Amino acid sequence: MADSDLTRRRVLALGGAAAGAVLGLGIASCSFSGHGSRASGPDDASNAAPDAELCMLNPSTTEGPYYLDGALFRRDVTEGKRGVPLTVRLTVRDQPHTCAPLKGAYVEIWQPDAWGYFSGYTALSPGGTVPPADTDPGGANSGTYLRGYQRTGADGVAEFRTIFPGWYRSRAPHVYVKVHTGGRQAGGTYEGGRVNWTGQLFFDDRYTDAVYARAPYTEHVGTRARLAQDTVYHGGGERDGLMRVTGNADSGFVATLTVGVDPTRENAGAEVDGESPARPSSAPPNSAAMTPMTPMTPTGATATA
Template identity: 60%
Template sequence: MLSSCSSPSQVSRGPGPGKAPSPAPGDGLCVLNPSVTVGPYHLAGAPFRRDITEGKKGVPLTLRLTVRDEPHACALLKDAAVEVWHCDAWATTPATRPRGRAAPRPPRAATTAARNPRTYLRGFQTTDAGGTAEFATVFPGWYARRAPHIHVRVHTGGRATGGTYAGGRVNWTGQLFFADRYSDEVGARAPYTRHTGTRTRLAQDPVYVGGGTRDGLMHVTGDADKGLLATLTVGIDPTRENTGESTGGDGSPLPESRSSGGTSGAPQPGVPSGGATTSTPPPDSAASASRTPTP
């Protein structure tokens, strides 16, 4: 279970059209935040590194996360391992094709730019004495039914070994989001312009439930010409585990989509519940990515 350190006003309502909340880092309350699906393209054994681009083209993005220990007055947490992964500007992930019917196949130069086709745009960093981990990457692309997003996990109790992180527990599994105005600004630039079709707006994303920073909406500064900085402060309980594989840390269903009544925490159609399955794929699956979203 993860908490987001933000003020009650930031958590109680979602952002207005085209606007993102502007949290004041370190000046707020810790509010428990639900975990979400880990998604289908997590890579075990991702490398330790700050720069995860591996030559991938796109708008430069600095991702900075600050981790706090929620049970201990949100004290800054040193040596937590932050793991991130996301698709590239073409909506490809390692060992996958461009995602979504609207995604054209990228030129060969774009697909061979990464030094390692299994590790681009993913990696680990441990937090420093200020509780902060920072990554250099590019703004993620988009695919059908999903707004641009970044996957994240926070681990504690393990250790660096063999160039990666092993052992311990996953304390939280989440996804990080951007206000639509930044996705619009980035989407108007190459190579993102080669990806045609209708991009899903944040309000229609089936994972983001409108809670602002509480649900992973990052504070963004800068511009698409010079690069963007995205920040978020989160608080974890180092004694609890939540992998995002099937249920929340307390055994409740993952809030992978809005339910018909708008309540988070409802099981996502297509995700097994009590052993049952349906024909509708989860929102972050390869099958769901093959459909073009409605505006």
């Protein structure tokens, strides 16, 4: 799509949302705005047609209770973790400037492993019946796996090699993401700057059904939430973080999403609601001095992060 076409669509799409943009209440998604937990189209096709692109506002979500400072700067975050291969490809656009590709933004992701455990929080059970985290034979570092940063190129794209995320209590499978600008790469991680967007990336149930029928995902037994039951995803398609997915559970998936951010504004996301395990040390996960604390047993409602 030409920039001029995108600009015209943006003007139309933002007609009723301009006040929200001025107030910095969300980000702009240069993506399909379809609704529902499952998009139309064949299984191996993208979830939305390219000509459905719009530039429209949507809010940041909570960063959840499993965030850690000091994730490593790298493309491959797996550290030997077992699971169905997944490539996450996020395109970041500068919403105030005709949604042009945003070069030099720092994209950060973090997610659970195939059994639902997060690095740094492996003492916290993901729910259901699951093997202990330390029995995973992948050899990953318990404080750093499945977390990382990448910097966007001239095309605004940051890409990660990971695995399809497992589930944990009360939540549909998802990958957490933040977009940072204004900082710098230092000591193998990122520091300074501001957070322009905090989001969560979701998958159509047909993909999770195919993945969770395979080992090692089958070793986590219990009732997982479907996309329509998730407390963060509200049925807004890509506007709410639903990824366009290609591939299959045999060879792996490629999941893509385009988001627009305002690089001049801080938008760190909503507060954590519900499950709130104790945070480990604020030292970078790659630091030899870091010893993750044992998270507290959650009380009341389970995670809505």
